[in-house]
Amino acid sequence: xxxxxxxxKEMNRVKRLNLxxxxxxxxxxxLIGSSSVKYGDNLAIFSSVVxxxxxxxxxxxxSRPSQDVPRHTLRNIYENNVYTINHVNTNQIMRAHYTSAKxxxxxxxxxxxxxxxxxxxxxxxxxxxxxxxxxxxxxxxxIPIKSNNTVMxxxxxxxxxxxxxxITEQGYLRLDKIDxxxxxxxxxxxxxxxxxxxPYARKKDLETLNLKLxxxxxxxxx
Amino acid sequence: xxxxxxxxKEMNRVKRLNLxxxxxxxxxxxLIGSSSVKYGDNLAIFSSVVxxxxxxxxxxxxSRPSQDVPRHTLRNIYENNVYTINHVNTNQIMRAHYTSAKxxxxxxxxxxxxxxxxxxxxxxxxxxxxxxxxxxxxxxxxIPIKSNNTVMxxxxxxxxxxxxxxITEQGYLRLDKIDxxxxxxxxxxxxxxxxxxxPYARKKDLETLNLKLxxxxxxxxx
Numbered sequence: 333x334x335x336x337x338x339x340x341k342e343m344n345r346v347k348r349l350n351l352x353x354x355x356x357x358x359x360x361x362x363l364i365g366s367s368s369v370k371y372g373d374n375l376a377i378f379s380s381v382v383x384x385x386x387x388x389x390x391x392x393x394x395s396r397p398s399q400d401v402p403r404h405t406l407r408n409i410y411e412n413n414v415y416t417i418n419h420v421n422t423n424q425i426m427r428a429h430y431t432s433a434k435x436x437x438x439x440x441x442x443x444x445x446x447x448x449x450x451x452x453x454x455x456x457x458x459x460x461x462x463x464x465x466x467x468x469x470x471x472x473x474x475i476p477i478k479s480n481n482t483v484m485x486x487x488x489x490x491x492x493x494x495x496x497x498x499i500t501e502q503g504y505l506r507l508d509k510i511d512x513x514x515x516x517x518x519x520x521x522x523x524x525x526x527x528x529x530x531p532y533a534r535k536k537d538l539e540t541l542n543l544k545l546x547x548x549x550x551x552x553x554x
Numbered sequence: 555x556x557x558x559x560x561x562x563k564e565m566n567r568v569k570r571l572n573l574x575x576x577x578x579x580x581x582x583x584x585l586i587g588s589s590s591v592k593y594g595d596n597l598a599i600f601s602s603v604v605x606x607x608x609x610x611x612x613x614x615x616x617s618r619p620s621q622d623v624p625r626h627t628l629r630n631i632y633e634n635n636v637y638t639i640n641h642v643n644t645n646q647i648m649r650a651h652y653t654s655a656k657x658x659x660x661x662x663x664x665x666x667x668x669x670x671x672x673x674x675x676x677x678x679x680x681x682x683x684x685x686x687x688x689x690x691x692x693x694x695x696x697i698p699i700k701s702n703n704t705v706m707x708x709x710x711x712x713x714x715x716x717x718x719x720x721i722t723e724q725g726y727l728r729l730d731k732i733d734x735x736x737x738x739x740x741x742x743x744x745x746x747x748x749x750x751x752x753p754y755a756r757k758k759d760l761e762t763l764n765l766k767l768x769x770x771x772x773x774x775x776x
Contacts, residue, residue: 333721335714340611347725350565354727355689355714357582357641359605360747363697381580382604384616385702386574389562392616392699396604412625415624419579426752427765433755444760465749467577472701474654477614479694479708486701492577503569504739505576513749514580514736517726520751524736524744530648531741533655538666543649 354517361420361513361521363428364393365449365458366408373449373458375441377431379515381417389489391417391469394482406436409429409485412456413471418463421511425521428513455491464510466493504529576739582593583642583735583743586615587652587664587671587680588630595671595680596626597663599653601737603639611711613639613691618703626659631707634678635693640685643733647743650735685731688715726751 340348359379365375380394395406409415420428424447431441442449449458452468459466468554469487476483498510507524514522531537562570581601588596614641617628631637642650646669653663664671664680671680674690681688691709698705720732729746736744753759 333714335713335716337611339712340711340714343726344725345609347610348611350725351714352611352711352720353605354729355611355687355711355716356603356605356613356639357584357687357734358580358729360579360651362579380604381578382602382616383575383578384699384704385585386568386571388702389570389574389577390560390702391578394604417578422749423769426750426763426769429752430755430760430763433757433760435757443656445745446765450597465577465579473699475697475699475706475707476737477606477695477697477706479710480610480612482606483707484699485691486699488559488701489562489574489577491561492555492562492573492660494555494557494577496555499573503566503572504742505573506742507576507580507666507738507744512579514746516729517752518678520726521749522729522746523749524746527644527647527735527743527745529742530651533652535655535657538652538655541648541652541684543652543668547645547648 350517356515358522359515361425361515363418363420363429363431363447363460363463364405365416365418366405366412367457368408368411371404371437373440373442374408375431375447375460376405376545377428378419379541386484390472390486391467391489392484392486394484396482409471413468414455414457415487416457416458416459417469419465419466419510420513421464422513422523423511424462425513429519433478451493457494464495464498465505467491565645579622580736580738580744583647583650583737585640585642585653585669585682585685586627587640587682588634589679590630590633590697593626593659594727595662595664596630597653597667597669597682598627599642600636602771606708612694612708613689613711614706614708616619616706618704628707631693636677636679637691637709638679638681639689639691641732642735644735644745645733646684647735647775651741674713681715686717686720687727
């Protein structure tokens with residue numbers, strides 16, 4: 333099926349929303365925790381968290397601006413300068429999904445969705461106690477995306493809480509061993525099967541490896 | 555395990571690179587195709603593609619700037635204003651991974667990594683013939699991220715090629731039915747198991763659903 337820009341524009345609004353939200357492939361499922369003196373704790377699911385760099389350790393996420401409707405996460409980050417990113421596990425997907433329901437300012441998604449806020453000394457944003465991977469960040473940049481009036485929030489990692497046994501000898505996180513979850517579109521949740529890892533790609537290996545045959549063999553025996 | 559900003563800074567460089575690249579959770583595996591009059595076709599794997607909006611249909615990806623080392627994808631997009639994003643399938647992960655090897659300007663990753671460039675009329679960037687989902691984009695914005703001198707490329711979708719049977723009645727793409735692939739860190743590849751979908755989250759459902767019990771039940775019977 334070939335959809336042009338014109339056909340996409342003419343689609344039913346909900347179908348377009350669902351298709352374009354799922355067209356990039358899998359997205360990570362993360363809960364962002366933040367806090368406000370006036371309104372208390374906030375927790376919201378985001379699928380737009382992206383790695384920006386490792387030294388300094390920077391992560392980004394995309395939000396609609398706080399002008400249209402109240403965006404509690406953004407408002408709290410601007411107030412406190414800190415926030416947390418917490419992995420969603422496979423046995424929390426429904427609770428995590430419902431953090432996206434619009435609530436009153438004074439309601440906490442922690443309480444309504446059965447997650448436990450967890451604070452550490454000197455860091456003014458709540459982690460999710462039930463999460464296996466928890467990251468504490470400090471706001472570095474808020475970058476406007478003019479094309480559609482969204483914003484990318486850039487934060488630097490201050491804390492990581494992680495199960496030691498989930499990290500391989502090379503430093504990688506094995507996502508299948510910590511029940512990590514992915515999102516497609518706005519509402520479909522997936523778990524993962526580990527397929528394979530490859531070394532840093534060097535040009536000289538291209539000459540000796542038969543890439544096409546290797547791939548086909550790996551797939552047929554897996 | 556608790557890693558502070560200081561401990562992360564002091565880590566072995568490769569271990570830090572691997573950990574921070576995998577800490578956000580799963581990332582989508584996409585091949586970006588581009589072209590240059592002088593240098594021909596280029597193909598490179600990216601794990602940073604992110605959804606920005608559905609109307610207009612905008613996608614972003616992150617690149618290091620072209621000043622440090624030659625960035626063929628960025629150079630070609632700036633030359634032609636168009637590029638393609640193509641899903642990596644589970645039987646192409648090794649070939650896709652090796653598109654990241656540094657090659658000579660005149661070498662094409664299509665040829666070296668056994669993918670077939672495919673052109674359509676009036677669109678000056680190569681799609682990947684073997685991909686099940688192919689997206690053609692036009693450059694809209696190139697946004698500098700000052701915190702670490704990277705850049706976010708924002709493009710508007712002009713074309714989507716997609717297998718009709720992979721789209722649900724609501725417009726969603728079923729990632730498990732098109733052998734879609736995810737990346738953790740820089741070099742680990744995963745396939746997906748569909749878990750569940752939930753309706754648009756409404757506050758009133760929070761009162762009637764027992765979210766915690768529903769999650770636990772769903773997990774124990776799956």
